[in-house]
Amino acid sequence: MVLSRRLPDAAVQLLADVADVVQPPVDRPLGAAELRAAVAGADALVCLLLDRVDDALLDAAGPQLRVVANIAVGYDNVDVEACRRRGVRVTNTPGVLTDATADLTLALLLGITRRVGEGDRLLRAGRSWGWDLDFMLGTGLRGARLGLVGYGAIGQAVARRAAAFGMEVAYAARRPAADGAPPAEHLPLEELLAGSDVVSLHCPLTPQTRHLVDAAALRSMRAGAYLVNTARGPVVDEAALVAALEAGEIRGAALDVFEDEPAVHPGLVGRDDVLLTPHLGSATVQTREAMAVLAARNAAAVLGGQEPPTPVR
Incomplete structure (x- = not known):
């Protein structure tokens, strides 16, 4: 059992009950060559979203590899088909990070519409200021339309929170939401982009969604939209x-994720109309531990000949 990063003690102990656990000697992301060397001979790999699991890594691991347990809800870093060809199970960690990510989405939404980051920078820079009727005016949320691109668990959690602020909610998704989802209008993507005051993205990264928000999509949005x-x-x-x-x-x-992480496009960094956070969607103590423990349970189940709690289908 190889871990690509050091994990919370609760997860490590769960894994240690079923296998010998090898943790990296340093707590930093391993380079591709380092990870290939580390995984050689392993029967399980517990990895993070920055670890690329591809043919080269799977070949380096060897035919005895049985499971790749990804500590993330998304698994665009894992070549799932390459794993399937080798009989390697792939798992992820959905559910446990839903509330944390939805909370951060609302924090970013409030932060950018009420100019929180801009105001913080003004004060820290020691610039003069004074209260006035037109000083640093932001945008109110009551009655504004929130357009959600993707309406899975996280999108629906955001919808519930947005309703508490009096926002109207619409969503674009391949199919209408199932019974029990928060009430929201189901719209084609083009109509959603054109009619929303805030557009919030909650879709997985696939070949179809890469650059989904491109120049044409941005031009179709309202001039006052976020x-x-x-x-x-x-x-x-x-x-x-x-x-x-x-x-x-x-x-x-307002962006928590970036096209070439950890790099950020330099044209975004100096702008007061952009709010940036370093991929903090699931970054609470409780959530990160729950993610690691779920990944450990997935790996342990596969090694024990059982169905993992959250397999990638």
């Missing part, structure tokens, strides 16, 4: 986003 992304960075064409902001095609953006 874009929020807590999904995956490459869903947004960052160069197109910078151009749209410079042209005034949208009012602002």
